[in-house]
Amino acid sequence: MIDKAIEVAQNGERFLVACHRRPDADSLGSALGLIKTLRAIGKEATLFMPESIPDSLLFLMENEEGIAEVPEGTRYDATWIMDIAAKALIPPRFPSADVTGPLVVVDHHHAHDDIGDVVVRDTSSAATGEVVVRLMEGLGLESIPEGAATPLYAAIVSDTGGFRYANTGPATLRLGARLVEEGADPWQVAYQLFERWEPARLRLLSAITATLETAFDGRVAIMRVTREMLAICGANDDMVEGMVNYARRVDGAEIGALLWEWQVKTPAGSHVETKISLRSSGNADVSQIATALHGGGHRAAAATQLDISIDEADELLRAELAKYFADA
Ligand SMILES: [Mn+2]
Known part of the structure; x- marks a missing residue:
């Protein structure tokens, strides 16, 4: 489908160009990388950003300004949505199909829902940022467009945990090197993404x-975070x-789990x-467990969200883990 996206x-x-709900470095970095790419071939590209951007990602924005709402009467030839595998992750206030035009999904997750009129989904890529570089090459660009190296590097650093996770292959490392040659600053990106923590x-x-x-x-290993803990620490959900x-x-844990009380806001209240959230240290396939609990994700990182209490979720998770280990 990459040829269709290029067309x-x-x-x-x-x-x-949009990110998934609650944008992370791969989603925002690949969106910004694509925006610079589209402009480099003479197109107009605008970032749709209806949510606030986490502080740790603000450095990626430079002079870019997203729009939270599409101006009245504006119509797009297509809308790109980055790093998304599930309908539930479409950002809030997403414009209707007559405004967006065809939807192009660029992603590296296994699909959870059928979204997008054109889908570029490469599950062998470590980050959506990598897929953007292939689009760039498909569009005939030989060098990384001005301003794209840092966001794309951040996308890859973020999704590989700083080139540490099992998805880090030779191609990913080569692309990292290329982006540094083209101006990305490894310490600046690592500092912003990983090293700059607020006291809360x-x-x-x-x-x-x-x-x-x-x-x-x-x-x-199982941990939890409640609304009360967040309040006591003066922390927010991004943290x-x-x-x-x-x-x-x-040490010894094949699976790490975090149970997270999550405030859902609806027009009727909250x-x-x-x-x-589930993580594997290597052997376990946590996507199986998340899928059984109506979620999804990768082998090494998966998640679900359930309309039940944290104690009920804890019980359900343990029951699913028992099944998983019994089958394994
Ligand atoms: Mn990603």
């Missing part, structure tokens, strides 16, 4: 790790991102649901 880029003039986030880490329990003879990795770090 869409060549044939259109005016594009909207460190307090939250301490509170979350204090809930650590191991189960299944130490093969699983929970990545905390599940601390569960996976537990209620609390529970997210379950």
